[in-house]
Amino acid sequence: MLKRTGVILVVFAALVFAAGTAQSQIPKDTIVHGANTDIFITLDPGICFEVLPSAIVKNIYAKLVEVKLEDGKFVVVPDLAEKWEMADDGKTWTFYLRDGLVFDNGDPVTAQDVVFSLTRVVKLQKSPAWLFTDVLGLTEESVTAIDDKTVQIVTNGAPPNIVLTNLGGSNGGILNQKVVMANEKEGDMGEVWLTDHSAGAGPYVLKEWKRNMMILLTANPNYWGGEPALKTVIFRDVPEAADQFLLLKKGEIDVAHNLTAEQANELKSATDVRVVTTPGQSDEYVGMNAGWGPFQDNRVRQAVKYAIDYDAIIEKVRAGFAINNQQFLPVGYFAYVEDNPFTQDLEKAKALMAEAGYADGFEVELVTNTTEIRKNEAIIVQENLAKIGIKATVNIMQASQMYAKFRQQGINLIVAGWGVDYPDAAALADPFANHRVNQLAWRLAWLDDHAADLAEAANKELDEEKRFQLYRELTQYWHENGPFAMMYQPVQYWGVRNELKGAEEAFEGYSVHCDFTRLSK
CATH class of the missing domain: 3.40.190.10 (Periplasmic binding protein-like II)
Incomplete structure (x- = not known):
């Protein structure tokens, strides 16, 4: 049978x-x-x-x-x-x-x-x-x-x-x-x-x-x-x-x-089909090499964060299918608390550039890969940075070539993303803040021992309340000193009958x- x-x-x-x-x-x-x-x-x-x-x-x-x-x-x-x-x-x-x-x-x-x-x-x-x-x-x-x-x-x-x-x-x-x-x-x-x-x-x-x-x-x-x-x-x-x-x-x-984002949005007006969404398990970021020239100065890194139009990227590139989440912890994870300190503020960004000695700006290569989303993100970031005097030349690379160069600390400005391997804060704190694990922080030459110490302490802490506070301290420090401008957390979606x-x-x-x-x- x-x-x-x-x-x-x-x-x-x-x-x-x-x-x-x-x-x-x-x-x-x-x-x-x-x-x-x-x-x-x-x-x-x-x-x-x-x-x-x-x-x-x-x-x-x-x-x-x-x-x-x-x-x-x-x-x-x-x-x-x-x-x-x-x-x-x-x-x-x-x-x-x-x-x-x-x-x-x-x-x-x-x-x-x-x-x-x-x-x-x-x-x-x-x-x-x-x-x-x-x-x-x-x-x-x-x-x-x-x-x-x-x-x-x-x-x-x-x-x-x-x-x-x-x-x-x-x-x-x-x-x-x-x-x-x-x-x-x-x-x-x-x-x-x-x-x-x-x-x-x-x-x-x-x-x-x-x-x-x-x-x-x-x-x-x-x-x-x-x-x-x-x-x-x-x-x-x-x-x-x-x-x-x-x-x-x-x-x-x-x-x-x-489906593409445009197709999903078109389905929103349908009577027999709906769009189902959930926060995605990844981050999209702009990364700055903290060991290179102007980006060695944290004021320049902060200026980049204030130059970016986060809302425009979410609407133009993702057609609204993204969350304005500027920390490394995705929505729903242990120790996540909504915390988005950056909005586009060109005057503040220009003032930070001037304080750092770059009132006239500088030139830098902006690298990303061949996917349509990343290319579109890079174009908007390029336009945003131009408004504070940073002349970014976009270089589109095959992903394999880009990441090989990135792993050798060979990229000064990058638009990329990071997928989460397991749903705990440690899965993000290490790559984004701990240079000792030789992942993202190391690739961007952000060799900050205080951030690494906080990440390691939080990742090992058994007391959940203490662990929560360590991650909150790390997140705040990362916002103020880190080499990342987190653009958004994607939203996953499906067309469903x-x-x-x-x-x-x-x-x-x-x-x-x-x-x-x-x-x-």
Whole structure:
């Protein structure tokens, strides 16, 4: 019976891709996404690190804990573990699994499966591994089974939010060890097989993946949270935004993932389609090399911050799909408090330039990459800086070339962005303020030991109130002294058919959170 059902699903999926498929042909228990799937490499939770593939992985694999938004803030809630505790040493964690947990094939979920899954990430040493090894300090011996339902994890003493949010990421997905090892080849711990198969305990099962065509998920009837309302989830490969836009309007897809801002704004007046938004997990910034010429003077760096028209960039480049957030902490993160001290004030900027001895301005190369958004940002920044005497020549580079030069402290003025690796303040404080980790602050030669000390202290502090105050102190100091003018935090958006309910909750906090079980028709 299962085999026959699988055949029916595959045949149905094929029908969805036929030209002229109408919305009425898509059952109420099925959702069709339109997305560019070119970025998909693997759906193995120990390897997958790209945004949309990771969102799918989150719905195939359950974790010890889940990260979600509540009242606009990221929180950690139980998933496979119904409770947990941290020992007095601040390093040893104990997780207690729920009763009656099973994988999609009916096998019981045990503590041994948890040990295998988390240790496997460390052993594979693929893209997500550093979140366990470097951030949490995990080794192959760090995770042990106390009994079939109890797991112990020994960390490097990272604060609770760092530990839990990393375990709640897609790389924390728990695998059925028996199934994975039955498909092992040449000691790969199932890596080849898990590229396009699944062995999880999440709400969905990976049924089929036809590259550059479609990905088919089916509901897991054994999911501990109850079988999802939508029994079939299809990701249809639609690379072009214009095609997604037309298919959405015609009712041939339920969700469009890659619309332009202009297309999304056009949908706001539609009666059968709506636009769903959530704050994005990244920052867009102007970076100044604090070791180069005029930018060595903090008054010049402050002048740049007052020269930029932040509102114009948000409206002209992002068509309104961005948040005026001038700190490195995204909305919803621990220690985030709205704090935007800069607005365009050309007179103040000119006065700061004069105080620093640059009343007549100076020349500088402004580097960015080839994406349309970055080029448009650079043009506006160039126009803004010209008003205070800074003559910026825009140099468009391939991203690989630009970042290679940037990592060698070879760029004096840059327009770029930074994606967040896990939802904790430490994931931003280190790159933006701590030169010792050799990321953004170091690339801009901002070798400020006070900022680095604050970041390191906050990143290790176990007392949440003290940790909060350290980040607030760091943020204020960073505003006053740092080499960054933060332009905005992007807003993620989707075009969604009105008959699809729950999209606002399902995509809230994307890409940290994505929950297809919230969707229904």
